[in-house]
Amino acid sequence: MKDWRYWLAEQRGTLLAFGIFIVMFVIYTSNHPAGFTANVVQTASNKGVLLAFVAMAQTLVVITAGIDLSVGMIFTLTNCLASWLVVGTGIETAFGVIAVLGTGLLCGAINGAIVIYGRLQPIVATIATGAVYFGIALLLRPFPGGSVNEGLADALTGRLFGIVPASLVTLLAVVLVVWVPFSRSVLGRAAYAAGSSEMAAYMSGVPIRRGKFAAYALAGLLAAIGGLFLTFFTYTGDAAYASGNAYTLFSIAAVVLGGVSLFGGKGSAIGAIFGALAFRTIGDLLFVFDFDPLWQPLFQGVILLIAVSLGAFALFRVRNRLEWFL
């Protein structure tokens, strides 16, 4: 009985995000001209999965009470890199994929090294590294273009057995391979502990530096998986500043919607995934209701503003006014 209650309290944010997503998705499909068909689900999941990967990346860093404002740029950089490397025969493609993922891991590791061992503030450090990553992306792709192994791309963005979107299966696989082992490992617990109370974690002998470093590095890897998927989705590489920035912004929105605390130490990547899917669905609601697409940026901005303002309800629980000032 008690275990069950504890689990519910711990997963409240995730369950809430799941609920929001289900409600939004039902509204979306029931108003979609084509209805609830495999095609609609496939398109929606392909779009949602891109943001879900970036949101997972953001979650890892946010859990350590940091923030990564370069995820969108790592996403863009790996997209451009993949449009060069993930081509040719099976072996070449495989090496290309490994190289792209390795680049993402390296970008994340650089962020982590600067923030943890360089002792810089995550905000400024990742804005600056984001500029560097975007510059490299622009070097790789001054103009949109390139290509990708279309067989692999179609397999990963298509459907399994004609029903299940392959992108969702990939997302599940990434969760099982990256998130689940990480969150259950010593390093993952250290990342949570560092975000919750760095001092207490240090005093207890938790390896907080390694935990935080692993979180930043894995965030780079997850953003790279997202970038790879974008390439599979569009068949091209495009160093677009606005799109990189938008993904960074949306990843924060998804993380907040997914019940991950921006103060660190609370939440899970699963919640952020549902947050990302919900955010995408809300954005697409405008289309099924035939609004002018011009309204979409404003609509998404307002949702973000509302989502972050919801955190203010915690103020009602504050008994001592000094708790305002963390």
Add this chain to the structure above:
Amino acid sequence: MSETTVSGLAGRMPKFLRRADPAVLTAFACIVLLLFLGSLYSRSFLSPEYLLQQLKVASFLGVIATGMMLVILLGQIDLSVPWSVAAGAMMACAAAAYGPVGVALAIPFGIFCGVLIGIVNGIGVAYLRIPSMIITLATNAVAQGLMVVYTGGFSPQDSATGAMRYLATGFAVPGVPNAVLIWALIGAAMVFVLTRTGFGRTVYGIGNRERAAYLSGIDTRRVVMIAFAVSGGLSAFGGVLLAGYASKAAQSMGDAYLLPSIAAVVLGGTSILGGRGSYLGTVAGVILITLLQSILSVMQMPEAGRQIIYGVVIVAMLLLYGRAPASR
């Protein structure tokens, strides 16, 4: 309110070197180094015309960085700069379309829009206790959405008014561009506010420890909100000046000012954690960034290379003197 405080730089030359922040000295040393490197590359780099032109370009960033500094001194950050700049510029140009009254009110209206964005930020940070990084990103997105809806997705056709152009490119005093004059005035006002008024001391106090400032009987929330409103207003004013400089407003005109404004403040020795920093440092940071940009463009560095060098330089300089104290 005492004089034995961090920024004793105002008017005390003998103690200047002894008291100066090493970061400010490093920043000035880097400016000299950049000027030297530039003069090796091109003779005209040290000519008065070129330097004055650089100062004029720097003044737009200077106005924006002034607001950013106020917010960073509080230990917060304002990421809504890009669309505050754009909104200020676009709304000022838009107001000019409504007859002579609109033309007369164009500049105040543009600034007013920036102040509104700043007030939303301020309410979010001070009263709702939302992390400034998040709420300012959100208001930035909302401001962007509003501007996109307003313009229908295109750059506005309205062009800058005569007054805006005069402020940005005219010469009220022979030899000194108006933009530089405006930056000097705003800078002087900022130095006065920071060092000689209760508000300024409170800003430093909140940056050091908001809890202590609150317990000293200061309405810290009001101060934080005013600081964000000022920051939004100054960003918008920077946008108005930029629109005057380019004769028209464009949607993405503010994007190029977010990283430079933060970098200028931080490179000038202001602690990103708040509570420490002088305006002189920000001036040095602004000039440093502008010179760096100018040298890179004189060398005809493509955009990609500029972004990379820019990020690397900022990280490198922060690693030199912007590090947090070693924990424990």
